[in-house]
Amino acid sequence: MHQDLVAISNVWQCDARIDVLKAEHEGLNRAIKEAEAALLAADAALTAAQSALATVKAADRANTRELDDYTKNRRSTQQMIDTGTAPDYAAAQRQVASLSARIDSLENAGLELIEGVERAQEALAAAERTRLQATATLAAATAALKSRDTPIRKELGEILPRREAAWVALDADLKPQYFDQRRKKKRALVLSIDRTCSQCSTFVPPQVYLDVEAGREAHRCTGCGGWLLPT
Numbered sequence: 607m608h609q610d611l612v613a614i615s616n617v618w619q620c621d622a623r624i625d626v627l628k629a630e631h632e633g634l635n636r637a638i639k640e641a642e643a644a645l646l647a648a649d650a651a652l653t654a655a656q657s658a659l660a661t662v663k664a665a666d667r668a669n670t671r672e673l674d675d676y677t678k679n680r681r682s683t684q685q686m687i688d689t690g691t692a693p694d695y696a697a698a699q700r701q702v703a704s705l706s707a708r709i710d711s712l713e714n715a716g717l718e719l720i721e722g723v724e725r726a727q728e729a730l731a732a733a734e735r736t737r738l739q740a741t742a743t744l745a746a747a748t749a750a751l752k753s754r755d756t757p758i759r760k761e762l763g764e765i766l767p768r769r770e771a772a773w774v775a776l777d778a779d780l781k782p783q784y785f786d787q788r789r790k791k792k793r794a795l796v797l798s799i800d801r802t803c804s805q806c807s808t809f810v811p812p813q814v815y816l817d818v819e820a821g822r823e824a825h826r827c828t829g830c831g832g833w834l835l836p837t
């Protein structure tokens with residue numbers, strides 16, 4: 607292999623590993639941030655579900671109280687009719703009819719409120735499960751970072767000086783080219799597979815291929831700028 611290619615490869619191998627480690631570390635941190643956001647959302651949903659249940663329960667209690675009042679009222683009016691003590695019989699009859707209509711309506715509302723309470727209880731149970739899950743996810747994400755943080759930092763601490771040494775050893779003419787390749791987030795080293803570049807599929811001329819295979823010269827792919835490796 608041509609010496610330029612060896613020098614580039616030494617830098618590239620370090621950079622590629624550094625990229626992987628940094629991406630892993632960022633991914634672990636991102637997972638924690640996402641889990642924290644999910645937990646906050648689950649907390650808010652839980653509070654809302656608790657409040658919704660309290661509201662519907664209060665409405666149900668109020669409805670029950672009103673229903674009790676109307677029922678008592680109808681009973682006493684009916685008693686006056688039955689015992690002949692109503693001052694105005696027709697008016698008392700009309701009042702019973704009117705109270706009965708209101709009682710029907712309150713009973714129907716009561717049935718809907720009972721269903722509403724059940725739905726709110728189910729929603730609250732679901733919100734509690736979601737919050738529990740969010741807590742577990744955050745704990746797992748935190749544990750994942752904790753277990754990988756030190757090894758990642760340690761490995762980076764070992765690679766960075768190696769990378770520095772490889773960079774110093776790299777020919778000055780190649781540095782801007784390599785830097786440019788990194789800036790474009792392209793692989794620095796590519797393979798020629800079936801006479802085309804493995805990164806961008808640009809045709810690799812036969813003479814270039816032969817030069818690279820024989821280690822006579824370092825060539826860059828004319829498409830993506832990657833240095834061609836011998837197969």
Ligand SMILES: [Zn+2]
Pocket residue numbers: 796803804805806807808827828829830831832
């Ligand atoms: Zn290419």
